[in-house]
Amino acid sequence: MFSLHPQLEKDTFPVAELTLSRLLLMNNKNFPWLILVPRKQNLKEIIDLRTDDRTILMEEICLASEQLRALFKPDKINVASLGNLVPQLHIHVIARYLTDSAWPAPVWGTPCEPYDEVVRDAILAKLKIRLRF
Amino acid sequence: MFSLHPQLEKDTFPVAELTLSRLLLMNNKNFPWLILVPRKQNLKEIIDLRTDDRTILMEEICLASEQLRALFKPDKINVASLGNLVPQLHIHVIARYLTDSAWPAPVWGTPCEPYDEVVRDAILAKLKIRLRF
Numbered sequence: 134m135f136s137l138h139p140q141l142e143k144d145t146f147p148v149a150e151l152t153l154s155r156l157l158l159m160n161n162k163n164f165p166w167l168i169l170v171p172r173k174q175n176l177k178e179i180i181d182l183r184t185d186d187r188t189i190l191m192e193e194i195c196l197a198s199e200q201l202r203a204l205f206k207p208d209k210i211n212v213a214s215l216g217n218l219v220p221q222l223h224i225h226v227i228a229r230y231l232t233d234s235a236w237p238a239p240v241w242g243t244p245c246e247p248y249d250e251v252v253r254d255a256i257l258a259k260l261k262i263r264l265r266f
Numbered sequence: 267m268f269s270l271h272p273q274l275e276k277d278t279f280p281v282a283e284l285t286l287s288r289l290l291l292m293n294n295k296n297f298p299w300l301i302l303v304p305r306k307q308n309l310k311e312i313i314d315l316r317t318d319d320r321t322i323l324m325e326e327i328c329l330a331s332e333q334l335r336a337l338f339k340p341d342k343i344n345v346a347s348l349g350n351l352v353p354q355l356h357i358h359v360i361a362r363y364l365t366d367s368a369w370p371a372p373v374w375g376t377p378c379e380p381y382d383e384v385v386r387d388a389i390l391a392k393l394k395i396r397l398r399f
Contacts, residue, residue: 180335
């Protein structure tokens with residue numbers, strides 16, 4: 134019985150259900166920002182996953198990274214599992230630019246500006262088409 | 267021909283050569299902090315790795331996490347591939363505590379205090395014994 138942490142529910146839009154993880158789009162127009170949440174109970178760390186699920190998670194991190202690279206042509210991709218504030222295991226995959234508002238610092242703790250609906254829907258549609266969802 | 271980025275060379279101590287990556291200890295006594303650097307040329311992103319190397323990298327991230335958990339009993343483990351400042355692909359694996367100086371923020375950009383030699387040597391020795399190096 135998987136349920137998404139309320140904070141992730143509040144901050145994101147669903148994109149796709151991958152083999153292991155739910156793929157989410159962070160509602161922050163400052164950075165193209167995906168989040169992967171493995172659909173298993175009581176996961177806090179990557180090492181809480183079984184070995185085969187760890188391999189699938191790496192594949193899904195790379196799938197998310199490839200979508201960001203193809204759609205947004207970033208200068209750098211940041212990948213991170215932190216969970217200091219939201220304890221449910223989730224992995225950030227973020228497109229970064231030399232010109233973005235936080236560069237070269239990490240994005241966590243920087244201001245969050247929600248998407249305009251039209252822009253958000255266009256991004257979600259493109260991601261779903263690419264992922265065949 | 268692999269060579270470690272000069273900034274990583276300056277900031278870390280070598281721990282072990284794993285199958286794919288060089289394992290390093292960050293010279294910062296504020297956080298037990300390991301770094302994995304895959305020994306391949308011209309890697310910037312995790313998705314620059316071949317599929318089989320991605321799987322090995324995930325195993326090595328978990329190996330590093332397990333060492334930190336066993337030796338330091340952290341409240342949380344932070345895992346991240348950022349590379350905004352140092353372009354050579356490297357993965358941070360960091361032991362975090364509810365009581366550490368940066369909690370709950372990420373550690374990047376916080377003050378770096380070098381280890382006392384005796385403490386550093388004890389940590390390196392424990393890691394090498396656990397990893398059979």
